[in-house]
Amino acid sequence: MANLVKKVDYDCPQCDHYHEVEVYIQKTQSVMEGNIVTHEETFYFCPIEKEEFTPAKIMNQNLLSARDAYRESIGRLPSMKIREIRETYKVTQKEFANLMGWGDVTVQRYESKTIQDETYDQMMKLVYEDPLLALKELEKHADRFEHERYLEIRDSITHLIKKNSLNFYKKQIIYASYIDFSEPSDMNGKTILNLDRVRNVIHYLSHFSSKLYKVNLLRLLWNTDALSYKKYGNAMTGLVYRHHPLGAVPIAHEELLDICNDLINIREEYLDHYTTYRIESKTPVDISFFTEAEIEIFDEVIREFNHGERKKISNYMHKEEPHSGHNNIIPFSLAGEIRAF
Ligand SMILES: [Zn+2]
Known part of the structure; x- marks a missing residue:
């Protein structure tokens, strides 16, 4: 029709x-x-x-x-995407081909008619994900460019690296830190880590809790996962938590907060000679990302937190935290023993 x-x-x-x-x-x-x-x-x-x-x-x-x-x-980049990748680096079709070390008209053909083979497709995907790789390719093929133009392209790639890709490397650190937890288990609450989900959960908790500090946020994360596990048999994020003097702290927590820098703001504050980290949400939350049952969990966790958990948070944790298992990791099967709920 x-x-x-x-x-x-x-x-x-x-x-x-x-x-x-x-x-x-x-x-x-x-x-x-x-x-x-x-x-x-x-x-x-x-x-x-x-x-x-x-x-x-x-x-x-x-x-x-x-x-x-x-x-x-067949999972290859569509022509529009190839064009988008090229435009990210602010180069012409011919320049992009030269940057990659390919024949002059290769990219022009990919954007207009020829279907790229798998190797070329893979290279474009990698270069898109990782501007540092684009920079290496450019340096390797420097002799194909007029020197002045080479410096211009180098500048725009360097700019991208500084602007965007720190998060890319932080994500790599997180994935590497979770390499032992790639299967659902008692350690990750039978949930495989999903960073997009972690980002949204952190954003939600930061947005709807008032006067939130980093310690509190990490605590709320654990409470959210633990309550979700207790109620439905699955944690929400797939994070793995370790015992820490401050309470349950997810592995790679610094990087986890860093990759949320477009959603939340972390500000240093000095309180009684201590440095604290105040968390504030930067943007509205996309609630449609969550199910009703998940929002109920957030509400319960935040309500509990506002009803005084924040006051007793430090001494409470030493008393109430379940005993540590191997590697100090807190197994979710012990989440039910926590009295907070
Ligand atoms: Zn006619």
């Missing part, structure tokens, strides 16, 4: 007049490298002659859409 999307004035090849023609989009199937893919195609319609036609430019677009559908079906 075709949908009318707009009308345009066009030099109509059907009736040889310049007039308004209708533009339609419909789902269609094409064969790409021996596979059938479903994708959208556009065609024009002359209401006078009642005939469909497809201008050459649109025909190319349709082919690109078929190729992108095929790329997506």
Whole structure:
């Protein structure tokens, strides 16, 4: 079934007049490298002659859409994404190809017609994730650039590294720290670590708790996971907690807070000769990310916290924390013994 999307004035090849023609989009199937893919195609319609036609430019677009559908079906980058990666580094198609050490027209072909093979696809993905790798590639192929242009590109990549990719490396540290916990177990509350989820949970807790310090936040995280485990048999985040003089503290907690720097603000405050870290939410919370049952858990944990848990937090923890298991990690099976709920 075709949908009318707009009308345009066009030099109509059907009736040889310049007039308004209708533009339609419909789902269609094409064969790409021996596979059938479903994708959208556009065609024009002359209401006078009642005939469909497809201008050459649109025909190319349709082919690109078929190729992108095929790329997506086998997990390769679609042409738009390749373009986006290139634009992140502020380089032309030819420059991007040279940066990667490829033939001049390689990227131009990938953005317009040819489907990239797996090795090239993988390289583009890596370079996108990790600007430091892009910088290495650029340095390796420096002789392909005019020196001045080389310095400009180097500058824009360096800028990206400083601006965005610290979080990328922090995430790598977190993944490496959780390498022993890649299966659901008593250590992670039968939940595999999901950093996107951790970020959203930290954001929620920071947003809806008043006068929150770092110690409190870490405590709320544990309480959230422990209560979720107690109620439903699964922790919410997949974090693994260790005993610490301050209470239950997730492994790699510094990095975990660092990767939330777009969502929360951490400010140093001096209280009674101690440095404390005040947490404040920076942006509104996307509540749709959570189920109703999860929001109930947050509300219960925050309510408990506001009803005085924050006052007794330090001495309470030494008394109430379950005994440590191996490596000081707190097993979730002991979460039920905690009296806080
Ligand atoms: Zn016509």
